[in-house]
Amino acid sequence: MALTRCVLVSLIIFLTLSPTSSSQSIIQMIPKEETHLSSDGVSGRRRGIDLYCESWKFTVETNDAGFWSRIPDKCVDFVKEYITGKRYSSESEAVADSALAYAKSVGLSGNGKDAWVFDIDETLLSNVPYYALHGFGSEIFDESSFDEWVDLAEAPALTASLRLYKGLQELGFTIILLTGRAEFQRNCTGINLQYAGYSNWERLILRGDSDHGKTASVYKSEKRKELEDEGYVIHGNSGDQWSDLTGFAVATRSFKLPNPMYFIA
Ligand SMILES: *[C@@H]1O[C@H](CO)[C@@H](O)[C@H](O)[C@H]1NC(C)=O
Ligand SMILES: [Mg+2]
Secondary structure, eight states: OHHHHHHHHHHHHHHHHTTTOOOOOSSOOOOOSOOOBOTTSOBHHHHHHHHHHHHHHHHHHTTOSOSOSSOOGGGHHHHHHHHHSHHHHHHHHHHHHHHHHHHHHSOOOOSSOEEEEEOOBTTTBOOHHHHHTTGGGTSOOOHHHHHHHHHHTOOOBOHHHHHHHHHHHHHTOEEEEEEEEEGGGHHHHHHHHHHHTOOOOSEEEEEOGGGTTSOHHHHHHHHHHHHHHTTOEEEEEEESSGGGTOSSSOOSEEEEOOOOSOOOO
16 A cells, blocks of 8 residues: 555656756856956855855754754855765765774674664755755755655665664664654655665654654654663664754764754754
8 A cells, every 4th residue: 555655656756846847047147246266266256155154054063053944045056066066975974984983892782782773864865856856955844745755765875874874784783763754654764765775674763643743852862762761772873963863862972964954953
């Protein structure tokens, strides 16, 4: 049933989004402000915007920015270049390297309770193909269109996280997946994870009926606490949001992946 739904919705979305939705304008906007090019061909105005957006991104990644709902309009190109260029993958690889170095230093009990918790969206799976069609975080989040994308079950893996995931399994960690996705998305999420190359997780925890209305931070803390009460030792936790990592029952070490596209409290 659910599998059929995944496929059916895929087809509809594919037909809707694929061939003709290009809104690219032939007419290029001419910048009104200063356009003097320096020797490397970058305008002073562009440099100023990049500096602004780089600093804005810093406040987001450090959680200094607190709640925010959309990226600044003038940072759309900056975020696009960051996410689709080499820096996002390079920084994700650096995070995976740090996580693996730590993981190798952990003395495992070997009783199957040595846990590593992973978030899913923008941690194991990349929704960049979706956000590329939605302004890289400059549009207000539309839950129903995102749910249609989730139903496609075609999100690719974050390459760095797939490497970390496999490395942790080789070391003997038990993998727990803890996502803000809802229970009705269990099947599509499992199919998508397998499609992206993930396998043999111990448990996939999604938001149940009683979890709706809770912040991610509270919901995820409660679930980590339940894991601890079952005897799991959460050595590591990987997520792209601070709300994946903070609260209570926090892991011994937490690893924050970059995400300048959206914020979840
Ligand atoms: C999804 O649902 C189908 C049909 O119920 C089932 O055969 C399949 O194992 C499920 N896949 C996952 C990954 O849960
Ligand atoms: Mg996430």
